[in-house]
Amino acid sequence: MDIMTANKIAAGFIISLLVVKLGAWFAEETIEAQEPEEPAYRVAVAETGADQKGAAAEAAAKGPSLAELLANASAEKGAKVFRKCGACHTIDAGAGNRIGPNLHDIVGAPVAHRDDFSYSDAVKNHGGTWTYELLDHWIADPRATIPGNKMAFAGIRKAKDRADLIAFLRANTSNPPPLPESPSGE
Numbered sequence: 001m002d003i004m005t006a007n008k009i010a011a012g013f014i015i016s017l018l019v020v021k022l023g024a025w026f027a028e029e030t031i032e033a034q035e036p037e038e039p040a041y042r043v044a045v046a047e048t049g050a051d052q053k054g055a056a057a058e059a060a061a062k063g064p065s066l067a068e069l070l071a072n073a074s075a076e077k078g079a080k081v082f083r084k085c086g087a088c089h090t091i092d093a094g095a096g097n098r099i100g101p102n103l104h105d106i107v108g109a110p111v112a113h114r115d116d117f118s119y120s121d122a123v124k125n126h127g128g129t130w131t132y133e134l135l136d137h138w139i140a141d142p143r144a145t146i147p148g149n150k151m152a153f154a155g156i157r158k159a160k161d162r163a164d165l166i167a168f169l170r171a172n173t174s175n176p177p178p179l180p181e182s183p184s185g186e
């Protein structure tokens, strides 16, 4: 081949190399441009993790106390949280039992408060009353609170959601016990 043809081949080779390089560079640039979104997502995931750890820490009584949470709780928000319970429980006075007993007047009531509901032996024999603390534990982790009960519910992790829910139960109790007092200095 003559020199011109060799040059053309060489030029073609260089150009295609350039195109490939440029393409790769461009792809990298595009990926780089997307990167800020990714770490933001990872942060969100990390926050959720921290939140769950927070709930665990609260369970170990390191977070705001139940008294503090209840003092700032919202029965209105609790009504929304109660949707998780509504499949099995009614709340209005005189509304019937479902899979679970009617929960009107539950705060401060004896455990197993309905005569017309067939409780598990675990709940029936538990004794005591539904104090704010017991309700909080029960809603957080029913299985651990009264082992052997038949309420098929995993529990609500967020202490604030539980406090709102308890405020809602309290709003549907005619004579609720006084809210626990925040220990001074907290």
Ligand code: HEC
Binding pocket: 082, 084, 085, 086, 087, 088, 089, 099, 100, 101, 103, 106, 110, 111, 112, 113, 114, 118, 119, 120, 121, 122, 123, 124, 130, 138, 139, 148, 149, 150, 151, 152, 153, 156, 165
């Ligand atoms: C899948 C159905 C189901 C869901 C969901 C459910 N429960 Fe229950 N609940 C039951 C059953 C069944 C019992 C009776 C447990 C037993 O006898 O062992 C019960 C019992 C209770 C009791 C004891 C009542 C008493 O008379 O002593 C309370 C309080 C309670 N549930 C609150 C809640 C709250 C609050 C929620 C929502 C966060 C909830 N439950 C979600 C089925 C459910």
